[in-house]
Amino acid sequence: MHEFRRIVSYLGPYRRDAIMGILLVVVESAFEMVIPILMADIIDVGVAGRDLDFIFRQGVYMAICALLSLITGLAYARFAARATYGLGARLRAAEYERVQDYSFANLDHFETSSLVTRMTTDVTVIQNALNAGFRPMVRGPVMLIIGFILAFYLNAELALVFVVVAPVMAISMALIVRRVGPLYGVLQATVDKLNDVVQEMLTAVRAVKAYVRGDYECEQFRRVNQGLAATSEHTFRFAVLNMPVLYTSMYTATTLIMWFGGQMILGGALEVGELTGFLSYVLQILNSLIMISNVFLLLTRSLASIHRICEVLDEPIDLASPEHALEEVPDGSIEFRDVSFKYRADARECALEHVNLSIAAGSTVGILGGTGSGKTTLVQLIPRLYDVTEGAVLVGGHDVRAYDLAALRDAVAIVLQKNVLFSGTVRENLMWGDGKAAEEELLEACRQARVDEFLDRLPGGIDYDLGQGGVNVSGGQKQRLCIARALLKRPKVIIFDDSTSAVDTATDASIRQNLSRLTGVTKIIIAQRVGSVQDADQIVVLDDGRVHAVGTHGELLATDSIYQEIYASQTRGGDTSAPGDYLVSDTFLSSAAPDDKKVSDTKLSPGASFDREGGAR
């Protein structure tokens, strides 16, 4: 109930429409309920007394009541539609805005497909429930109360029939709702599963085709689809029981009233018109009970959706700007002070342990390490995508938690491992970096990230439509566009998380050469290829969440076993791109070159690779 009230609180400006809708249904029902009384009078007074004037007058009153009931009914429909669709729109917007405030840790709590379902299907379920249930929700109780009052007013003795029938009916209905309620929860979860499968398949449809997994996916779908059909059948088998219960009660009540009413007419205690009017109320009261039971079933179904939406809205945001936050990052210096980090408080292992690092403003730092060694985790702490579990990360001499989040993230640009472009043109995507960038600035960023190499080949150039998620460009082109976008932010720190992995080695080197000209910007490069980082001022080797070694290319080649193994594996065996790396890097690298030669002569295991468990192997 608390969650229901919470959802209703999102009506906002549509509250007025909802109230108007309720009032109009009350008025509509009241007009409708007066008609049987007028009818009873026509029969008992007008027809019995052959009073044509009276019949005509009552007829006009009946027509007015019917007309007013129709008009209020129509007006209600307009207000109710505005209120329910308005509420739906506001709920979607509230969820969407809330998700914008989520930290990466918050996002880890939800599947992307689940968030999509919660913003679409779940809102639609609530919207449909309210749309279909709004009128009966108000009309049912109103008609029930007025019906009872007028039935007692017409004939209190006959109305006693209700006193017997109504409780039997109410108890039966309560039992059905109690049984069906939890089943609706299960049904909603099954719908969710089906949505998840469909969404995942559609998102990854290219991979499904590439791996010829169509049959497997169809089987998956068939399984959840049949599960949904079975759950629906099970749920509705109980839900439809309300109809026999209601109709049995209705006909029992009608039969009893006809029987007792007939006896009373024969005994002269009741008029024919009174009985006709009374029977109308019987039908209206029983109809209102049908309405109320249906509304209960509808609302029970939407409770699961309400709960899921509240989960999104009430997810506590664990990252926020502090009060009196610093608005300016003075420079691009970075320091990790005894940093440990866990993705979840209850996780057994730390993703980073006791990391101490000092990076001077304007310097270039390479980060190497095996899969899962913590490279991405480390750099994500700099723009405060996650908060440290222990220790502190300092940027520009201040703890990142002291900055305004937007100011910090404007100063620290990160090109994520999973590059994402958005629907729209190249220009629109680039302007994410700087919404006010002039044409020349956009083109300069394109030159630095070597987007210029393919930009002219795109139809329309900078105004080429990239399609959803950048499907119209290659992986390497996408990476270069993401780099250009980050450069446009003119950050003080720029982080490349393996962001040139799909770029050929010559272009990679050319991009690095361009970046090396950016003065005053701290550059952090996570890479798999030694060639991508060997010109860095310092290289950090990570192993299993710990800093294994820090030094220049030359120092590490001389002293660090893991670095030697990676280097050897890439120059001798596995990585065919290595010769290109060294050719290009020799042209603009300084101190590393002599060491390169020295070490490439040393005997290191060919094809050595690097993994999380054992470092180099």
Ligand SMILES: Nc1ncnc2c1ncn2[C@@H]1O[C@H](COP(=O)(O)OP(=O)(O)OP(=O)(O)O)[C@@H](O)[C@H]1O
């Ligand atoms: N969102 C997450 N939730 C929980 N654990 C995570 C999450 N992201 C990463 N991890 C775990 O943290 C550890 C470090 O991961 P991280 O992505 O930092 O490694 P990495 O060195 O960047 O690997 P790669 O080279 O494959 O990108 C891994 O064990 C990984 O499984």
